[in-house]
Amino acid sequence: MNRETTESPEPGAGELEASKVLLVTGAGSGIGRAVVQEALSAGYTVVLAGRREAELIEAAQGNTRALCVPTDVCDPTQVENLFRQAVEHFGRVDVLFNNAGMFGPFGSVDEISLADWNATLAVNLTGSMICAAEAMRTMKAQEPQGGRIINNGSISAHSPRPKSAAYTVSKHAISGLTKSIELDGRAFGISCGQIDIGNTATAIMADLGVNSGALQANGSLLVEPTFPVAEAAKTVLYMAGMPASANIGQLVVTAAGMPFVGRG
Known part of the structure; x- marks a missing residue:
């Protein structure tokens, strides 16, 4: 069921002169939810996508510039x-934040099942490709033509955590997908960039044990620093708000002092 929300807040001082349409996958929780709320506060029109409708509606917070599509x-x-x-309700899609993802199985490559491997790549990689492909078709067809795709990678696109083969491979592959989209979209005014976030304070980070002791390459456990998810959302919107003449191809943002530089 598709549901448009019914209440609208007062416009804020930072509201956009012309509301851009931002589509967010994985919008019901974590980074996606934070991006939705930051974008609505900034005056964007937002399409929320995710598997659980109740979470999407809660994230939209009754804003008439939000459309929830399970x-x-x-x-x-x-x-x-x-x-x-999205097009029927708002006329176009200016930005896709390709955010839906999962961490997948914990274990070395010989310890994880093929089913868990396939499920992780299906969401993190194939799902991102499917959404990017539909965004490309939409952005090519709309007037004025063009738009922007932002893929949510990870610092695991650069350096893995131990026992994270499926997740790490999926995020390395996102880097290749990002560069291919950027190249293929140039003739149509479609830009693509990737944000690689490390240790923003979300449930998935808590599940990995960063607050109580995350597994390190030497086998030890270490409590790792995190940073507010709202700051990650602001960074996504910074990328989304670039003029059509500019693009951020890849941006890394991490908690200060986390074990990333020198990991391993």
């Missing part, structure tokens, strides 16, 4: 419907 990003038919709903 979507499984691994299903091309549902993704096609997502973008069709």
